Amino acid sequence: MPRPDTTRVWLPLLAFQPFCGKLRWVNLGWITTFFRSRYLLAIAGGLLLSAAFPSPSVAGMAWIAPALMVAAALGGTPAGTFRIGYIGALAHYLSMLYWLLLIPYRWHGLPLAPALGWLALSAFLSLFPAFWVWLTVGVSTSSEKVSMGAATPIVSEAYLATLARTWLGRTFWALSGAASWVAWEMVLARIFGGFPWGFLGASQFRLVPLIQIASFTGIYGVSFLVIWFSLSLLSAGLMVLRRPTARSVWVAELFLPVLVIAVLFSWGLRKTSREPAPARSIKALLIQPSIPQTLIWDSGKDAERFRELVQLSERAVTNEHAALMIWPESALPKMLRYDQETFDAITGLARRHRLWLIVGSDDAEPRRNPRNPDDADYFNSSFLVSPDGEVVKRYAKRNLVIFGEYIPLMQWLPLLKYFTPIQGGFTPGSAPVRFQLRDLGIQTAVLICYEDTFPQLARTDVNPETDFLVNITNDGWFGEGAAQWQQATSALFRTVENHLPLVRCSNNGLTCWIDATGRLRQVFHDNRGTIYGPGYLAVDIPVRVRGEKHSLTFYTKHGDWFGWGCVAISVCLLLRRWPRWPGRRRPKQSPGAEVP
Numbered sequence: 001m002p003r004p005d006t007t008r009v010w011l012p013l014l015a016f017q018p019f020c021g022k023l024r025w026v027n028l029g030w031i032t033t034f035f036r037s038r039y040l041l042a043i044a045g046g047l048l049l050s051a052a053f054p055s056p057s058v059a060g061m062a063w064i065a066p067a068l069m070v071a072a073a074l075g076g077t078p079a080g081t082f083r084i085g086y087i088g089a090l091a092h093y094l095s096m097l098y099w100l101l102l103i104p105y106r107w108h109g110l111p112l113a114p115a116l117g118w119l120a121l122s123a124f125l126s127l128f129p130a131f132w133v134w135l136t137v138g139v140s141t142s143s144e145k146v147s148m149g150a151a152t153p154i155v156s157e158a159y160l161a162t163l164a165r166t167w168l169g170r171t172f173w174a175l176s177g178a179a180s181w182v183a184w185e186m187v188l189a190r191i192f193g194g195f196p197w198g199f200l201g202a203s204q205f206r207l208v209p210l211i212q213i214a215s216f217t218g219i220y221g222v223s224f225l226v227i228w229f230s231l232s233l234l235s236a237g238l239m240v241l242r243r244p245t246a247r248s249v250w251v252a253e254l255f256l257p258v259l260v261i262a263v264l265f266s267w268g269l270r271k272t273s274r275e276p277a278p279a280r281s282i283k284a285l286l287i288q289p290s291i292p293q294t295l296i297w298d299s300g301k302d303a304e305r306f307r308e309l310v311q312l313s314e315r316a317v318t319n320e321h322a323a324l325m326i327w328p329e330s331a332l333p334k335m336l337r338y339d340q341e342t343f344d345a346i347t348g349l350a351r352r353h354r355l356w357l358i359v360g361s362d363d364a365e366p367r368r369n370p371r372n373p374d375d376a377d378y379f380n381s382s383f384l385v386s387p388d389g390e391v392v393k394r395y396a397k398r399n400l401v402i403f404g405e406y407i408p409l410m411q412w413l414p415l416l417k418y419f420t421p422i423q424g425g426f427t428p429g430s431a432p433v434r435f436q437l438r439d440l441g442i443q444t445a446v447l448i449c450y451e452d453t454f455p456q457l458a459r460t461d462v463n464p465e466t467d468f469l470v471n472i473t474n475d476g477w478f479g480e481g482a483a484q485w486q487q488a489t490s491a492l493f494r495t496v497e498n499h500l501p502l503v504r505c506s507n508n509g510l511t512c513w514i515d516a517t518g519r520l521r522q523v524f525h526d527n528r529g530t531i532y533g534p535g536y537l538a539v540d541i542p543v544r545v546r547g548e549k550h551s552l553t554f555y556t557k558h559g560d561w562f563g564w565g566c567v568a569i570s571v572c573l574l575l576r577r578w579p580r581w582p583g584r585r586r587p588k589q590s591p592g593a594e595v596p
Contacts, residue, residue, distance in 0.1 A: 038072045038080075042088030045069035050095040052203035054485030062203040062226050065092075067234035069129070070177070073137045075162045085133025089126035096198055097122055099481030104294050125195070128184040135570070136177040136231070137162075138577045163238050167252055170239075174231035174257070176573055181227045182220045183570035186563040189454060193399060196453045198486060200226050205489040208518050209268030210261065214496040215553040217562035218455045222493075224566070225264070229257045272517045278542030282442060282467075284324040285316045286505040286513075288524055289331060290534040293476040302333035310345055316536035317353045323440060325349075326505040329360040329380070329449055330474040336361040336383055337391065347389035356437050357385040358446060358505075360472045362426075363394060377427040380405060382446045382472055384435040393436075396429030397448040399457060432461045435470075441546040447471045452491035452502070459556050462498045464549035468541050469500055474507040480532045484509040492518050497555045501541055508532045513539045 045068030052062035073084040100118040164170045181200065189196040201222030204211055213221040236250035243249045289309045295301050309331060317325065334342045336359065350357050363381040379396040386392050397405075405426045434445050445461035452458065452471040461469060471491055475484045488510040495502045496518040503513045509531035511524040526533025544550050 038076065038084050039087050041072040042069050042084045043091040045072065046088040046091030046093075047095055049092045052200075053096055053198055053482075054489060055482045057203070057206075057485070057489075059203050059206060062200055063230050064233070066181070066200075066227055066230040067237075069133055070136055070231065071234055073133050076137070078134060078138065081137045082130050082134040086126050086130035088133070089129035090122060092129070093122035093125045093198075094118070096482075096486070099478040099483040102479040102481050103477050104292075104479075121195075125188070128188055132177075132181055132184055135180050135573060135577065136173075139173055139176055139573055163235060163242075170235045170253065171232075171256065174228055174235060176569065177231045178224045178227040179566040179569040180573060182224050182563055182566035185220060185223060186560065186567050189456065193402060194454060196455070197450070197490065199223055199490065202486075202490045202493060205492050205518065207265075208272055210265045211493065211496055211518055212268035212271050213264050214493050214518075215499055215555055218497050218555050218560055219490075219493040220455075220560070220563045220566065224562075225257070225261055229254075229261065232257045272519075275515075275517060279545045281540040281542050282324060282440060283320065283322040283538060283540050284326060284503060285313075285320055285322045286503065286511050286524065286537045286539065287313050287316060287325065287327050287331075288506060288508065288511045288533075288535055288537070289328070290508040290526075290532060291330070291476060293474075296330055296333075296474075296476065299333070306333050306342070306345070310349065312534065312536065313349060316538070317349075317355065320536075320538040322355060322538065324356045324358070324437070326470060326472065326503065327357070327359040328474055328505045328507045328511075329382075329472045330476070330507060331359060332361040335363060337363060346385060347391075350385045350387055351389040354387045356387060356440075357383075358435065358444075358470060358472070359383050359385065360448065360474075363396070378425075379429060380426045380448055381429075382448055382470075384437075387439075393433055395433035395435070395446050395448070397426070397451065398429045398432075399451050399454060400426055400428050401449065434461065434463070434466065442467050442543050444468050444470050447491075447494075449473045450487060452494055452504070453487060455494065455497055455555075456560060458494040459498055459559060462500060462552065462556050464552060466498075466500060466550075467543040469494060469498070469502045471502060471504045472506075473504065475509065476507045480508075480530065484531065488512065492520070497553065499550070499553045499556075503539065503541060511537050513541060515542070 045065045048061040048068065049065035051058050052060070052065065069085060069088040072088065073081040076084065097118060100121065101114050103114040103117075105113050164173055185196070185199050188194070189199075199219050201211070201214070201219040204222055204226065210225070211222050213225070217224070232253050236253035239249045239253055240246075287309070289305070289312060291305055291309075295305055309327070313325060313327075316322075332342055332346075336342055336346060342361075346357060346359060360380075360382050363379045363383075364376040365379070367375045367377055380400070381394050381396045383391055383395075384393040432445060434443055436443050443463075443465045444467055447458060447461070447469060448471075450473070452469075452473070458469065473487070475487065478484070484506065488504060491502060491504060492514050494500075495514045495516055499516045501513060501515050505511055509524070511531070513521050515521050522537060522539050523531065524535060524537040525531060526535050
């Protein structure tokens with residue numbers, strides 16, 4: 001075969017196909033062997049996808065990794081396509097969620113529960129990208145089948161034929177793939193209580209101008225753009241391989257997504273550069289005690305760790321005159337409303353320094369007409385304490401962590417409690433609660449723990465009088481892993497969606513505040529330069545002028561209209577593929593008829 005003029009671009013494009021032949025002029029035997037395994041390419045895509053998130057947070061990998069996973073599956077059977085997608089997704093989740101292994105809970109001295117939780121959660125979450133790969137490949141696949149070993153000098157003709165012949169068809173394929181990705185993120189945010197962790201759009205948190213689209217679409221719009229570009233990039237690579245002598249054949253594949261991304265980036269840049277200076281602000285002290293999780297579970301150390309927390313708070317308020325102090329989730333070893341010593345210490349701190357306090361504490365309410373008069377419902381709560389020492393408001397966490405705050409199926413599988421660090425569980429709260437700092441003319445709302453990762457939850461806390469959001473969390477479960485950064489970068493999108501600042505006070509990181517455009521303004525660092533140690537952070541939070549109301553974003557007012565639209569499109573794609581499902585009979589065709 002004569003050597004074509006486009007040889008220089010062929011080697012990079014090998015990354016977009018799962019197997020290759022042996023080029024006559026280059027010895028690529030080992031590369032050929034590697035790429036003949038579809039699973040290895042899918043695993044590479046999954047690992048690159050993890051690399052897009054903290055840490056190492058190489059955001060550009062997110063624009064490439066989905067294309068690799070789809071490239072590995074193109075042309076395969078439906079069952080094989082699903083398996084390839086599942087293996088790639090499993091590699092992604094096992095590597096991204098490694099911090100679950102850092103949970104210091106031991107079952108008879110063995111780290112069995114963290115390992116089982118890591119494997120089970122990763123195995124469950126991997127079903128969703130696998131389904132996406134299956135559906136995306138199914139939309140593009142023609143009647144031509146590709147064997148695992150069939151290959152021309154670059155890729156098999158049958159493999160290249162899996163892509164639509166027309167530009168319009170390939171554009172529809174990339175857009176439908178982006179819509180189906182958003183659809184599974186929508187489902188994941190809601191199924192079994194929801195786990196909206198590691199959504200693709202969150203990997204782009206540093207591209208502040210681009211993520212402004214979230215004020216209309218939520219985080220899902222950013223995920224859509226990334227997938228659209230990634231699939232278009234794959235389409236461009238395959239078109240170059242299909243027509244190697246056409247120098248600019250790839251331009252048409254990338255022109256539309258690049259144009260849309262450029263327009264949105266330019267719009268976001270103008271929007272963020274025109275942010276007005278705040279009319280006024282409030283100084284807040286964020287206390288980070290950095291209490292190890294093992295110490296939280298040790299009731300014998302309760303008095304010592306509470307005394308250290310109060311001393312740290314006294315030192316902070318002495319050095320910084322502030323109007324508000326915030327303590328993280330799990331800061332109090334005993335219930336604020338039911339332990340007199342704890343109550344007196346906190347209300348006394350508020351009165352002495354004339355400041356508002358937001359503190360996290362467990363709480364309980366007696367059950368109505370119980371068989372046992374001592375029965376009660378327990379809540380993971382936050383409290384607002386006024387400068388007069390009055391407990392003004394209480395908010396109970398609505399989205400609980402499975403196996404961390406409640407145990408599912410306890411009535412039928414009571415043995416599950418022996419594999420978790422909890423013996424009972426919390427009751428979820430029923431409604432959002434807004435905290436009014438009356439003398440300051442300020443209103444805020446609290447999100448507890450990973451509630452700040454739920455787009456649909458945070459928007460219910462916002463009204464025209466809301467000045468900022470508060471997140472109190474305890475990530476001490478996961479040591480000094482990447483969980484703190486992964487949660488915070490997801491929470492960052494709540495600021496863009498609702499155009500409000502977010503203040504995060506954590507037990508051991510990431511304590512910070514994020515402005516209304518999604519910029520990380522201040523981050524706490526300890527004496528070692530890490531985010532995990534004890535200390536405090538003084539921040540000035542911009543708030544509205546007294547009596548004024550801020551305008552609500554499109555997303556705050558209308559919610560997940562974009563996400564539900566993508567769900568509807570995906571349902572249509574699924575129904576379109578229904579005749580191809582296993583077990584469904586196809587109508588007989590004449591030998592020369594084209595198979596749809």
